[in-house]
Each structure stands twice: as structure tokens, then as C-alpha cells.
Amino acid sequence: MRAGLNLPNTLTLSRILIVPLLVVVLLTKIDGWEFIGLGLFLVASLTDFLDGFLARRRKEVTALGKLLDPAADKILTSAAFISLVGLGLAPAWMVVVVIAREFAVSSLRSLAAAQDVVLAASFAGKVKTVTQIVAISLLIISDQLGSFDLLAPLSLWVALAATLYSGIEYFARNGRRVLQAFGAASPER
Numbered sequence: 001m002r003a004g005l006n007l008p009n010t011l012t013l014s015r016i017l018i019v020p021l022l023v024v025v026l027l028t029k030i031d032g033w034e035f036i037g038l039g040l041f042l043v044a045s046l047t048d049f050l051d052g053f054l055a056r057r058r059k060e061v062t063a064l065g066k067l068l069d070p071a072a073d074k075i076l077t078s079a080a081f082i083s084l085v086g087l088g089l090a091p092a093w094m095v096v097v098v099i100a101r102e103f104a105v106s107s108l109r110s111l112a113a114a115q116d117v118v119l120a121a122s123f124a125g126k127v128k129t130v131t132q133i134v135a136i137s138l139l140i141i142s143d144q145l146g147s148f149d150l151l152a153p154l155s156l157w158v159a160l161a162a163t164l165y166s167g168i169e170y171f172a173r174n175g176r177r178v179l180q181a182f183g184a185a186s187p188e189r
Contacts, residue, residue: 008055009065011047015072018044019079026083034141041140044076045133074102080136089139094160101167108178115181119174124166135159
């Protein structure tokens with residue numbers, strides 16, 4: 001594993017740096033805000049796929065990247081969802097559920113890392129990410145969907161279901177393993 005600020009880590013940092021601009025564009029509703037916001041969000045989302053791909057392909061996986069990438073993902077989706085609540089385009093309770101799942105899974109990963117246990121990403125987690133990207137994208141442009149306006153709220157329900165399923169699956173698959181690692185690490189009484 002290499003250290004430092006390489007291309008994949010730079011892409012991850014760019015995702016974080018796009019977030020304030022995305023929030024400003026969404027919440028100020030400047031002319032064409034939907035399409036500017038969608039463009040910013042999709043560029044940021046693309047970096048999520050590119051950074052990991054490039055890190056593995058170029059053998060530039062770093063401790064910094066392992067820390068920043070999931071944080072950047074949470075920052076981007078949380079900021080986008082919260083902005084959509086502020087715009088009245090997403091129900092707050094749904095966004096709270098999505099963000100709570102992200103924090104719960106991140107907490108489990110942190111506990112595992114503290115015991116040198118690596119928890120791999122799951123296919124359900126990847127599906128969750130894609131459904132969230134689709135939902136956020138459609139919600140941003142929901143006023144432009146015309147007769148397809150039901151796609152945006154429907155996509156949010158799909159994203160919520162995928163988010164809940166992936167969280168439950170993640171804890172079911174990894175929770176016991178993390179607890180066992182802590183049990184093995186604790187001193188005998």
C-alpha cells in the first residue's frame with residue numbers, strides 16, 4: 001500500500017470539494033439550477049467509481065484513500081439529500097433513515113478496523129449506491145420530468161428499500177464477526 005496524494009485520492013478530494021458548490025447551486029436556485037446541480041452531482045458521483053478503479057488498476061491503494069473514499073461518499077449523498085429536503089423534494093424522515101444507515105455501517109466498519117478486521121463491500125451496498133445516485137439525480141430534475149414526474153419519488157422509495165436492505169444485510173453478514181473480534185481481543189476475566 002502506498003501513501004500520499006495520488007490521482008485516485010485527488011479524485012476523492014475533488015468529490016468533497018464539489019459538495020459546497022453543489023449545495024449552493026441547489027439551494028440558491030440560480031437560472032438552470034437543476035441542470036447545473038445535476039451535472040455537479042453526476043461528476044462527483046463519477047469520481048466515486050473512478051477513484052477506486054484507478055487505485056486498484058494503478059496499484060495506488062493508500063490508507064488515506066481507504067479513509068477518504070467512504071467519507072466522501074457519505075458527505076456527497078448526505079449533503080445532496082439534505083438539500084433536497086430543504087427544497088421540499090424529499091421527505092425528511094426518509095433522508096434521516098438513509099443517513100442513519102450510513103452512520104451505522106460506518107460505525108461497524110470503524111469497530112472492525114479497530115480490531116484489524118476488514119469488512120468488504122457487498123453487492124447490495126453497490127446497488128444501494130446506484131439507486132441513491134439515480135434517486136438524487138431524478139429528484140434534482142423532478143420539475144423537468146413532465147408526465148414522468150412519478151419517477152422521482154418512486155426512485156426515492158427504491159433507494160430507501162435498497163438502503164435498508166443493504167444495511168440489514170451488512171450487519172447480518174458482519175456484526176457477529178466484529179463482536180467475535182472484540183471478544184477475542186478482550187482480556188479473560
